Amino acid sequence: xxxxxxxxxxxxDAWDKFxxxxxxxxxxxxxxxxxxxxxxxxxxxxxxxYDDGHLTAxxxxxxxxxxxxxxxxxxxxxxxxxxxxxxxxxxxxxxxALLDYAAKENFKKILLTPAPFIYQKRxxxxxxxxxxxxxxxxDRHYISHAILHEQNENFLADFTATARRYIHxxxxxxxxxxxxxxxxxxxxxxxxILVENKSxxxxxxxxxxxxxxxxxxxxxxxxxxxxxxxxxxxxxxxLMFVCNSQVSLCFYNMLYYEHEKLHPIHYVMNSxxxxxxxxGCRYVDIGVSQDxxxxxxxxPAYSLIEFKEKFNAQGILRSTFRKAL
Numbered sequence: 550x551x552x553x554x555x556x557x558x559x560x561x562d563a564w565d566k567f568x569x570x571x572x573x574x575x576x577x578x579x580x581x582x583x584x585x586x587x588x589x590x591x592x593x594x595x596x597x598x599y600d601d602g603h604l605t606a607x608x609x610x611x612x613x614x615x616x617x618x619x620x621x622x623x624x625x626x627x628x629x630x631x632x633x634x635x636x637x638x639x640x641x642x643x644x645x646a647l648l649d650y651a652a653k654e655n656f657k658k659i660l661l662t663p664a665p666f667i668y669q670k671r672x673x674x675x676x677x678x679x680x681x682x683x684x685x686x687x688d689r690h691y692i693s694h695a696i697l698h699e700q701n702e703n704f705l706a707d708f709t710a711t712a713r714r715y716i717h718x719x720x721x722x723x724x725x726x727x728x729x730x731x732x733x734x735x736x737x738x739x740x741x742i743l744v745e746n747k748s749x750x751x752x753x754x755x756x757x758x759x760x761x762x763x764x765x766x767x768x769x770x771x772x773x774x775x776x777x778x779x780x781x782x783x784x785x786x787x788l789m790f791v792c793n794s795q796v797s798l799c800f801y802n803m804l805y806y807e808h809e810k811l812h813p814i815h816y817v818m819n820s821x822x823x824x825x826x827x828x829g830c831r832y833v834d835i836g837v838s839q840d841x842x843x844x845x846x847x848x849p850a851y852s853l854i855e856f857k858e859k860f861n862a863q864g865i866l867r868s869t870f871r872k873a874l
Contacts, residue, residue, distance in 0.1 A: 556595035629663025785813035
């Protein structure tokens with residue numbers, strides 16, 4: 550019998566330990582990460598699932614749509630049920646318990662956006678099948694891209710000839726360098742690049758500079774900034790998240806477009822993949838590749854996809870499950 554209990558802040562350590570030890574948990578599922586949001590920003594409704602008194606799943610979630618939707622995640626890239634590797638029937642029992650709980654709480658809809666399969670330690674889709682069997686369909690799909698590098702120190706050989714040529718050009722340029730930047734002043738240098746890049750697409754960064762400072766304070770070892778410098782000036786960079794033991798995520802990959810012909814992003818991608826290999830990860834997730842200007846959120850950004858494929862990146866789905874109650 551699966552018993553669902555609402556999360557209390559006194560359980561933060563137990564929650565985060567469970568996420569760390571799980572099969573599919575990421576930094577985005579932890580209470581430490583979610584705590585960076587101001588208390589008034591979201592109405593969180595996190596759930597803990599117990600099987601005969603033992604914690605067997607957690608769901609970071611919030612109340613949306615005027616109290617009618619239970620949504621996971623809010624304020625994070627990935628949500629969904631965090632689980633160990635379980636027998637199939639336990640997955641069904643967890644979904645049944647979630648549906649019963651949501652109905653009793655008078656929710657009209659459930660939305661779940663789990664991390665893509667590459668984030669799992671052991672590849673298993675039992676929970677996906679259990680959700681589908683119990684009536685969940687898909688609200689939306691996004692195409693994301695990830696580089697499978699595993700422990701291949703010769704990953705550069707898998708990049709296209711063009712990407713390798715640009716990287717070698719950068720390495721021969723004495724005025725260019727990539728640095729692993731640790732100081733807050735480096736984030737201050739990077740942020741205007743981020744703002745300018747986002748403004749080209751009519752949007753603002755997901756995080757304020759103050760929020761990036763806060764996240765870096767919370768996760769000094771899991772959030773790293775790589776800057777490309779032209780002499781002393783920062784002209785591009787990548788803000789990386791170590792999401793779990795399997796995947797590092799390129800959350801922001803930005804440049805000043807006036808320096809595009811110097812190929813700073815090719816240069817920094819070489820550095821972040823090398824760094825990810827050194828961590829023992831298997832993948833670098835380069836994020837979604839959508840063209841938001843078309844009015845259809847699923848429209849692929851073809852030029853961005855072609856750029857990512859230069860680094861041997863391949864498409865993965867970021868899907869949202871939906872169930873109307």
